[in-house]
Amino acid sequence: MGRLNVTLCGVELDNPVIPASGTFGYGYEFAEYYDIDCLGTFSFKGTTKNPRIGNPQPRIAEGEGGLLNAVGLQNPGVEAVIAQELPKLQEVFHKPVMANVSGFSAEEYACTCAKLDAQPQVGWLEVNISCPNVHGGGMSFGTDPAAAASVVRAVKAVTKKPVIVKLTPNVTDITAVARACEDAGADGLSLINTVLAMRIDLRTRRPVLANGTGGLSGPAVLPVAVRAVYQVYEAVSIPLVGCGGVSRAEDVIELMLAGATAVEVGAANLTDPYACRDIIAALPAAMDRYGITDLRDIIGGAHG
Amino acid sequence: MxxxxxxxxxxxxxxxxxxxxxxxxxxxxxxxxxxxxxxxxxxxxxxxxxxxxxxxxxxxxxxxxxxxxxxxxxxxxxxxxxxxxxxxxGNGFDIALAGDSPLLLGGGIGAAPLYLLARRLRAAGKAVTAVLGFNTGDEVFYADEFRSLGCDVTVTTADGSFGTPGFVTDALPEGYSFYYACGPGPMLRAVYDRAAGDGQLSFEARMGCGFGACMGCTRQTASGPKRVCKDGPVFRKGEILWDA
Incomplete structure (x- = not known):
């Protein structure tokens, strides 16, 4: 085992860096830019039971140190993902992939997860109960501990693969939802999804995004992610995947000190397609600067 | 990329x-x-x-x-x-579609990418006509550069202060083999409705990444959702849907 290796829910990763869902497509297009086998794994585009065309334009706005998106879970549906996207991925990525799943009812989550559970390429199911850009699904499950637990139970009933639940920061107490997911059988938690946000166009005096609100990501939200991971690490005993504003190797270390076993990188992939490759390459030197021999030694290291 | x-x-x-x-x-x-x-x-x-x-x-x-x-x-x-x-x-324009006498239609800053297209078409021996539309005479740019390539250039201005009064669609010539258009949305819509024959149109969009990863700039087309940044920005006339 190298000094970057970590174990996420029983599955070995060569390093803790994971492109976050929605910023890396189904992976194969990034293989045109670099060898994506250098990644720990990646979380593919949020997939639903049925195809979704997503929200109207515009879907993108900018903030200081970040961007807002309201894509709205555009995806071809789980059948097409299995038939068309995963075979293309298999040619260029030779590690277990994290399957990101969203839905509009517990049954729908379970249906999609059952189909992905049958795919040998899938190493983990990442259950997204935190998308802020769809109505009647997504985040509405992640803001209510009982609803979150119902989705986790439904998914756990159809898969033996590790189930990682992706949490929203748009709640009063993220630890309550985290505990409910752990109690319902979740094997891990990833946090945070985007922060609910809005920009207004001064010329039109209307929201920039056609959806009105969107999710803020990028370096602006890193401190929110560090806080959320730190709080949840104290509240549960299952592994955490830190996510939110990571753009440098130092950010990976900070989220691991807060309690993350692995770290997702989202918006940074959109401003620099080589971001994850470069973060992984920069990790050993950053570890040396802070006297870190082995990344596994620092998980939760900020807690007294 | x-x-x-x-x-x-x-x-x-x-x-x-x-x-x-x-x-x-x-x-x-x-x-x-x-x-x-x-x-x-x-x-x-x-x-x-x-x-x-x-x-x-x-x-x-x-x-x-x-x-x-x-x-x-x-x-x-x-x-x-x-x-x-x-x-x-992005994909860019396909010069193989041009035929012998292609027409270039540029609206405002949309004239810019047509310059390299005109240069490539002239190098391939095509008889190129360019209609470049601007709001006012003060906003006209690159008409002489297109002429220097050997293009037959018409300039239109919406306020009539220079060239032909009106929009590019008020100065459509007869008898071109294929058209290429780039400009603001309303201009592309007018070209789509009024220009005869087949063409390629280049769209603008608010983009997140610009290389196909974020799905921020998706546009519905006759063959499903397409990313303006990666599958476009140029789309064939028959692919385009306006109200999706």
Whole structure:
């Protein structure tokens, strides 16, 4: 085992860096830019039971140190993902992939997860109960501990693969939802999804995004992610995947000190397609600067 | 797509709001006219997508209009400054569709990417007609540059202060073999409705990444959702849906 290796829910990763869902497509297009086998794994585009065309334009706005998106879970549906996207991925990525799943009812989550559970390429199911850009699904499950637990139970009933639940920061107490997911059988938690946000166009005096609100990501939200991971690490005993504003190797270390076993990188992939490759390459030197021999030694290291 | 560092060699105003930016660096990833680049600007999180006006091995020419924070920041750049640029983005125009006498239709800043297209079409021996539309005579740029390539150029202005009064669709010639259009949405819609025959139209969109990863710029088409940045920005007339 190298000094970057970590174990996420029983599955070995060569390093803790994971492109976050929605910023890396189904992976194969990034293989045109670099060898994506250098990644720990990646979380593919949020997939639903049925195809979704997503929200109207515009879907993108900018903030200081970040961007807002309201894509709205555009995806071809789980059948097409299995038939068309995963075979293309298999040619260029030779590690277990994290399957990101969203839905509009517990049954729908379970249906999609059952189909992905049958795919040998899938190493983990990442259950997204935190998308802020769809109505009647997504985040509405992640803001209510009982609803979150119902989705986790439904998914756990159809898969033996590790189930990682992706949490929203748009709640009063993220630890309550985290505990409910752990109690319902979740094997891990990833946090945070985007922060609910809005920009207004001064010329039109209307929201920039056609959806009105969107999710803020990028370096602006890193401190929110560090806080959320730190709080949840104290509240549960299952592994955490830190996510939110990571753009440098130092950010990976900070989220691991807060309690993350692995770290997702989202918006940074959109401003620099080589971001994850470069973060992984920069990790050993950053570890040396802070006297870190082995990344596994620092998980939760900020807690007294 | 290629990521590289470019050095500003020129940043000159052509009109009150339109600038020509010349960059030295590896432009080899630009393979077709109508492609764009995505420029990282200090202090702004998202890159700014700008169409390629001309490309020649070690030099890129971009023409942009100051409309917001990003392009205003670009207008303040000085020669010698280095920029992180993603090049060779988007599909570009297909010159194989041109026929013998293609028509180019440019609206405002949309004329910029038609310049490299015109140069390639002239090099291939085509008889090129260009109709370039602007709001006012003060906003006209590059008409003489298109003429220098040997194009038959008509300029229209919406306020009638220069050239033919009206829009590009008021000056459509007869008998062209295929058309290529780039300009604002309402112009593209008018061209689609009124220009005879087949064509390719290049669209603008608010983009997140510019290389196909975020699904921020998706447009519905006759063959399903397409990313303007990666599957476009150029779409064949028959692919285009307007109200989806």
């Amino acid at each position: 290629k990521k590289g560092l470019f050095t500003v060699t020129e940043n000159t105003p052509l009109t009150a709001t339109v600038y020509r930016l010349r960059l030295a660096g590896d432009a080899s990833a630009v393979t077709a006219p109508g492609q764009f680049v995505n420029i990282a600007l200090p202090g702004l999180y998202l890159r700014r997508p700008i169409s390629v006006c001309d490309a020649d091995g070690g030099e890129l020419t971009l023409i942009y209009k100051t409309v917001g924070r990003g392009t205003l920041a670009m207008a303040a750049m000085a020669p010698g400054q280095t920029l992180d640029v993603l090049t060779g983005l």
